[in-house]
Amino acid sequence: MTVTPYALFRAAVVRTSQVTPHLRRITFAGPDLAGIVSAGLDQRIKLFFPLAGQDEPVVPEGENWYTEFRALPDDVRPAMRTYTVRDFRPGELELDVDVVLHGDTGPGSSWAGRASAGDRMAILAPDARHTPIVGYEFKQPADTAWTLVAGDETALPAITAIVESLPAGARVLAFVEVDSLAEITPMSSAADVSLTWLSRAGKPAVGGGLLREAIERTTFPDGKPYAWLAGESSAITDLRRHLVNARGIDKELVYFSGYWLLGSAIE
Structure with missing residues (x-):
């Protein structure tokens, strides 16, 4: 079999x-x-x-x-x-x-x-009988100096699990876009985490803006980064472009995934 x-x-x-x-x-x-x-x-x-x-x-x-x-x-x-x-x-x-x-x-x-x-x-x-485990993408290099994780509410379960998994001594910048401040959920981690919640104040998600604007204003730490991005496809693609082209992060150190697309279904 x-x-x-x-x-x-x-x-x-x-x-x-x-x-x-x-x-x-x-x-x-x-x-x-x-x-x-x-x-x-x-x-x-x-x-x-x-x-x-x-x-x-x-x-x-x-x-x-x-x-x-x-x-x-x-x-x-x-x-x-x-x-x-x-x-x-x-x-x-x-x-x-x-x-x-x-x-x-x-x-x-x-x-x-x-x-x-x-x-x-x-x-x-x-399947537990199969080696290795597949279907996950957060795989930062061992020499990563700091980690950026960003996404909207569809990525919140993954962001929370990632942040909670990181060890003491790890430095993390996390950005999460949500419908309103009522969507904020607690995250616990041994890592040094700077967590920024971005509220749409009840306005519909339109696939742009908040994450990119907040990260543009952020001064990054020194050292080798690793970035994990997920959420609405066009917004995440744009954010990845900013990190690579404007902030000079090696594209091989940026994972990005469109979890959903405005006006379309993704299986």
């Missing part, structure tokens, strides 16, 4: 909690989760959201699952979206995923807003 980096697992919601007005934590559990592994940090997984009338998402099993999945009729095939593992507790077979709620404008937000204990979920996640 071929062991692939990712495998399909089934689980159920065991509880939900409202972390902030627009961030809801969904906790999944079940015996299947014994087969999952997570590197923490910005570990990616995919969730499949059942359509109306389905008790659980219809996702084929086996090596050719994706081809069969794409071939499913539109009225059967569930929406698939990428999320970050907020926390994985293998001893308890529990997995936390934080979902940004932004009305009924997307399948993830719509599902999470009404999710309750017992709801079934299909999860594509790293």
